Amino acid sequence: MTLGSEYVYDEVLDVIEAYNYKIDQTTRNLGGFLQNDWDITPDLNFLSGFRIDQHNLLDKAILSPRLSLLYKWKKETQLRLGWGTGFRAPQAFDTDLHIAFAGVVYRASPCPTI
Numbered sequence: 001m002t003l004g005s006e007y008v009y010d011e012v013l014d015v016i017e018a019y020n021y022k023i024d025q026t027t028r029n030l031g032g033f034l035q036n037d038w039d040i041t042p043d044l045n046f047l048s049g050f051r052i053d054q055h056n057l058l059d060k061a062i063l064s065p066r067l068s069l070l071y072k073w074k075k076e077t078q079l080r081l082g083w084g085t086g087f088r089a090p091q092a093f094d095t096d097l098h099i100a101f102a103g104v105v106y107r108a109s110p111c112p113t114i
Contacts, residue, residue: 005032028056045070055089062087
């Protein structure tokens with residue numbers, strides 16, 4: 001059995017006055033997980049578990065389950081079947097948005113003529 005936890009705190013203040021752009025955001029995420037590994041036979045392994053996240057910008061906690069089946073077919077070959085869900089915490093800051101404000105213009109180079 002494996003268990004653990006994680007706490008992530010982010011404080012972002014990003015201002016671009018020329019574009020009237022301001023992000024002032026604080027996020028907190030507390031997550032915990034639990035999973036169990038069972039060797040059903042020497043060649044077959046089953047893993048099950050879940051992660052739960054509580055984020056300050058969401059009303060409810062998010063549950064992310066996972067299941068996995070591992071078959072050791074040969075010494076050098078393994079087959080794994082897995083299913084799970086994931087969670088990406090909400091955030092206002094995005095580096096792609098910053099590229100739009102960078103004012104960088106990309107121009108194609110002219111092709112040389114022969």
